[in-house]
Amino acid sequence: MTTGQSLRIAVDIGGTFTDICILNEKTRELRVVKTPSTPDPIDGVLKGVKDAGIDLADVALFSHGTTVATNALITRRLPPAAMVCTAGFRDVIEIRRANKEDLWDVYKDVARPYIRRRDRLTVPERIDADGNVVTPLDEAAVREVARVLRARKVQAVAVCFINAFVNSSHEQRARQILEEELPGVAVSTSSDVLPEIFEHERFSTTVVNAILRPVVGNYIGRLSDRLKEGGLKSDLLLLHSGGGVMTAATAKDYAGRLAGSGIAAGAIASRHIAMLCGYRNSIGVDMGGTSADVSLVWDGVSRVTKDWHIQFGYPIRFPSIEVLTIGAGGGSLAWIDAAGALHNGPQSAGANPGPCCYGNGNTVPTNTDASVTLGRLGTELAGGEIHLDKQLAVTAVETGVAQPLKLSTNEAAKAILSVANANMADAVRLISISRGYDPRDFALVAFGGAGALHGVALAKELSIPTVIVPPNPGVTSALGCLLVDIRHDLAQSYLVPAAKADTADIEARFAALEAEARDLLARDGVPEDGMTLTRSIDMMYQGQWRSLSVPVPSPIGAIEDAVKAFHALHEREYNFRRDEAPVGLYRLNLVAVGTTPKANLAEHEPGGGLPEPRSRRPVDFDETDAPVDTPVYWRPDLPAGLDVPGPAIIDQLDSTTVVPPGVTAHVDKWLNLILKIQEA
Template sequence: MQHLRVAVDVGGTFTDICIMDEVTSLIRVEKTSSTRDPIDGIMGGVAKAGIDLAEVALFSHGTTVATNALITRRLPRTAVVTTKGFRDVIEIRRANKEDLWDTYKDVVKPYVPRRDRLTVPERVDASGKVIEPLDVEAAREVARILKRRGVAAVAVCFMNAYLNGENERAMRDILREAMPDVPVSISSQVLPEIFEHERFSTTVANAIVSPVVVDYTTRLGDRLANDGYTRDLLLLHTGGGVMTPASVKDFAARLAGSGIAAGAIASRTIASLCGYPNSIGLDMGGTSTDVSLAYEGQSRVTKDWYVEFGYPIRFASIEVLTIGAGGGSLAWTDPAGSLRNGPQSAGAYPGPACYGNGNPQPTNTDASVTLGRLGTSLAGGKVMLDPALARQAVEDGVAKPFGLGVHEAADAILKVANANMSDAVRLISISRGYDPRDFALVAFGGAGALHGVDVARELAIPVVIVPPNPGVTSALGCLLVDMQHDFSQSCMVDAATADPAAIEAQFAAIEQEALDRLTHEGVAPENIVLQRSIDMMYRGQWRSLAVNAPRPLGAIEDLVASFHVEHQREYNFRRDSAPVSFFRLNLKAVGIVPKAAFAVHEPTGVSPDPVARRPVWFEGEAHDTPVFAREHLPCGFSFNGPAIIEQIDATTVVPPGAKAEVDKYLNIIIRVKE
C-alpha cells in the first residue's frame, strides 16, 4: 500500500528528508550529506532512511538547481529573438542601481550577451493590432543562424506581445521546425504583462534555466521510477505550490527560489495549527536567515524579486527577505571601530573557530558555545565543538579590541546578530503595515531556535513557536502544499469606466487555461479551487495593490472600496475622492492534494529530568541551567527558563523570564514574558 509521503530539501551541506506515514500521521526525518550532483544525495538519503519507493504516494522536492544556475551563471548558451530595434532592452534595463550612491558599482551583465540577441522585423501596436506581420524569411534566417551556433534555448520577446502573441507564436513555430529539441520560451505565454523590461527579463530567465531544470527533473524522475516510484514527481515553486515536470518545461524559472518558499509554507502551517493565523517565520541556517510573514493564514506574495539585481523574475513568489546572518556569520570591526556581524561567513568549511579547521575569527556559533548555549557537539555528535577554540576566537577578535570580558564580548556578538535579524523582521512587518505584537514568531532552521526569543523580545512579539524538527522544517514544507499555478493578464482601465462583463470575460479565458493545465496534471475537477484578484492603483501611480475579486465579479464600487481599505493598511493613508485604475488581473489556480494530518499527542503528566546541567550566561550573569533532550519532552510538559533543549538538528534556548510548554503537536510554545 502506498502510505508514505516523502519530502526532500537539498541544502549546501545537508540533504534533509522528511517522511510522513499516512496511517499513523507520524513524521520521521533523515539527514545526509549533499553531493556534487544533488540527485546522488537524494537517492542516498532515501536509501539511508530505508524508504521503499513502491510504498510512496507522494514525493515532493524543493530544489536550488535553478537558483544556483543563475547565481553561478553556469548556464547553457541561450539566444534572444526580439523586435527589430529592441535588441538592448534587457541591457538598458531601468537604468537604476542597487546602491543609489555608489556611482562606480555597475549592474552585472545580462544573462545573454549582445551577439546572441537577434532581431526580426515585426510590429504590434499598443492596442494589440498587428501592423507588421512577422517577416518569415528573416525569421528562418535567424533560426538558421541559431542552429549553427548550437544554442540550447531561445527566448522570444516581441514588443506589445502581451496584448497579442500572434507573431511570437509564429516565430516559435519556425524555431521549433529548425531546432525541434531546443526549448523556446515566448513572453506572451510566460508573462503576458506590460513593461517590456520585466517581461523580457522573466522570459530570458525562464529560457536560460529550462535546459538545466528539465535535465535535472528528468533524471531525478527516472531514478525514482527505476527504484519503484509510480507517481508524478512534485516540485515546489516560488509561488508556494508544486508543479509537475510537464509544467516545468514551460515555466522553469518558477523553480528559482524554490527552497526558501518551503520554509515559509511550513512556518505558516505550524503557526495556524497552534492557533496563530498571523505568524513570522525566522529560518536561520549556517550562512543566512530567511524571514517570511503570513497574515490571516495567507503568506505575503510579491512579484518584485530577482536573483541578481536588475534582472527581475516577475512570477508570483512568496515574499521572503534573506540576510547574511547565520551560525557561521563572522564578527568583525568596521573602519569606524563598530562591531559588525555578517554577511561574511565562515561557511561549511573551515566553519566556526570551534570546528577546529583553522578559522581564527569568531562567529555566532563560537559566541553561543562561549556562553554555554551550545554544547560540545552538533548533528548528534557528527560535528564536535571545541569550547577553548571558541573562547579564544571571541577573546582575540572582540574582547581584547573592545576592552570587554569574554562573556560580555560573546553577548555583544549575538546582540548585533539579533539586531540584524530584528531589522529584517521590521522590514517585512512594520514597513508593510503589520504590527509584530499581533504575530507569533516561528523559529526554525539549524540556528533559529537559538535566537528566537531574543529576536521576539526585541520586537515585543509575545510567542515563539519551535517546531518538533527545526532543522528540517523546510523539507516538511514540501509536504504541506497543493498543486498551484499563477496566471496574470494586463487590464489597464479606469474603474469609473470599467465594464464588469468584459473583465469577467477576461477572467473566464484565464480560468479555462488554468483548468486545462490542472486537468492535464491529473487533478480532479472537485479538487480545483480558483482564487481571483485584481491589481489596482490610484490614477497616476505605477505601484499597484492586489484586491481579492469575487466570482462572479459583482459591482466595481465594491472593488474600489476594498482597494481603499487595503491602501490604508499598506501605506497608512487613503484617498477616497481620487480616481482608481485597474492594472492587472490575477488568478491563482489550486489543485488540492490530500494531506495526512499531523499526529496529535495526549498529555502524559510526566516531567522528564534534565540530561545535564551547565552554566549558561544571560545578560552578563551565569545561570545553572538544565539541559533537556528534545525527544524526552512529552505533550503537556511545561517549564520556566532558563533551559536548553538539545536535539539532532537544532538547539533551543529558553532564557530567564520565559515560560515554555510542549503542545499536542510536540511544538515548543515559548511565552516570551512569564
C-alpha cells in the same frame, strides 16, 4: 519498513544538509533524516532515502523543494542561450530601469545581463499598443537567426517582441519557426511566460525562464529516472515560489517559477505551524548556516509579491511568497571595521571551512563560535555526527573580537550575537512595521538549524510576546513541501479606467483564463471536483503604476464594489485613501489550485513529568552576568503538556533551543515548544 504506499516524502536541499521528512499516513508519525548535501544534489537525496530505510514503492507522494534554479542564477552556471527581439529593442534588459541597488555607491555596478549582447539578435516586426500589426514578422529573418543560433549551439532561446502581451501572433509564429529549425532547443515566449505590460519585467522574466529550462529539465529528468529506478510509482512534485507545487512536466516549461523554490517552503511550514498553535498572525524566521529568511502571515494569509529577483536589476515577475533574506546565519563572520565597529555578516564561513569550532582551518569567529563559547550550544551536532572544538571557538572570539575591543571573552561572544540579532530584528521591522504591522500582534516562529538559538532574544528585541519552535526546526522547510497544493497563477493585462470597465468583457476574459487553468490542472491529473479557481483584479489610482490585488467574485459583480474594496485595501496597506480619485484596472489574475492530500500531524496526549536532564553545563545568558549551571534536556524526552522553566537548554537532532531565565517553554499537543516571554 512501512508498506502499502502510506508514506509521504518531502525533500529540501540546503547548502550544508539535505533534509527529508517522512510522514506515515496511517500512524501520522513524522520522522526526519538529515544527510550532508552532495556536489550532485541527487546523490544526497537518494542517500537520505536509503538511510531512512524507505522503499520508494511505498511512497504515495514525493514532494521536493530545490535550490538548483536559484544556485544556477547566482553562480551563472548557465547553458548557452540567446534572445530574439524586435528590431531596436535588444538592449531593453541591459538598460533596465536605469536604477541601482545602492543609489549612492558609484563604484558598484549592476550585474551583467544573463544573456550577453552578441547573443541578443533582432528581427523586423512591430505590433502597436492596441495590438495592430504595423510591420509583419519577417519570417526569413527568423530563419536566418535560427541558422546563427544553430552554429552557436545554444540550448535555450527567449523570444521577446514589443507589445506581444496584447497580440502574441508574431511571437507564436517565431516560436514555431525556431522549434522547426532548432530541434531540442527550449524556446520560451514572453506572451506565454508573462503576458503583461512593462517590457523590461516581461523580457527579464522570459529570459530567466528560458535559461533555466535546460538546467531544471536536466535535473528533474535525472531525479525522476533515479527515483523510478528505485521503485517510485507516484508523481514527483516540485515546490514553486508561489507556495504551490507543480508536476515535473509543468516545471520543465515554467522553470523560472522554481527560482524561489527552497525559500518558499519554510514560509509555508511556518504559517501552518502558527495556525495549528492558534496564531493567525505570525512572523517566520528561518535561520540556517548562511542566511536568515523572514516571512510574514497576516490573518492566516502569507504575503505574496511579484516584485522580486535573485540578482538586482533582473526582476522575476512570477508570484512569490514574500521572503526577506539577509546574511545572518550560524556561519556568519564577526568582523571589526577600520573605525572599530563590530559587524556580523553578510560574509559567511559556509559549510567548508565552516565555523572555527569545526576545526577545518577558519580562524574568524562566527555566530556558532559565540554560542559555543557561551555554552548555549554544545559540542555535538546532528546527533553526534559533528563534533565541535570549544577551545577553537573561544580562541577565535578572543583574538577576533575580545582583544581588539578590550572585552572579556564572554562579553565579546554576547556582542557578536547581539549584532546578529539586531540585523535580524531590522529585517523583521522591514517586513512588518514598514508595512503597517505591529510585531507585538504576532507570534515568532523560529526554525532552521540556528533559529531556536536566537528566537527568544530576537522576540525580546521586537517586543513579540510568544515564540514557537517547531518539533523539528532544522527540517521545517522540508515539512512545508508536504503542506501545499498544485497551483498555477495566470494573469492578463487589462488597462482600463474603472469608470469605463465592461463587466461582460471582464467576465469573458476571466472565462478564457479559467478554461486555460482547468486544462493545466487536468494535465497535472487533478479531477474537476479538486479544482479551485480564485479571481482578483489588480487596481491602482490612475496615474500610479504600483497596484493592489482586489479579490472579486465569480461571476464578476459590480465594478463599483471592487473599487470600494480597493479603497479599503489601500487604506489598510498605506494608511490613506482617496475616494474621490479615479481608479484604474491594471491586470486580471486567476489562481488555480488543485487540492492534494495534506500532511496531518499526530496529536499527543499530555502525560509525564519533567525528566531528568541528560547533562548540565554552565551557560551564559543575556539575562545573566556570569555563566549559570543549566540543565540540558533531550527534546524527544519531553512529553506533551509539559512546562520547562528557564534557564534550560533543549537539544535535539537538528537544533538547540535556548530557554533563558524568566521564560517557560510549554510543549503543546503537536510537540511544538511555546515560549512565553513574560516581560513582553
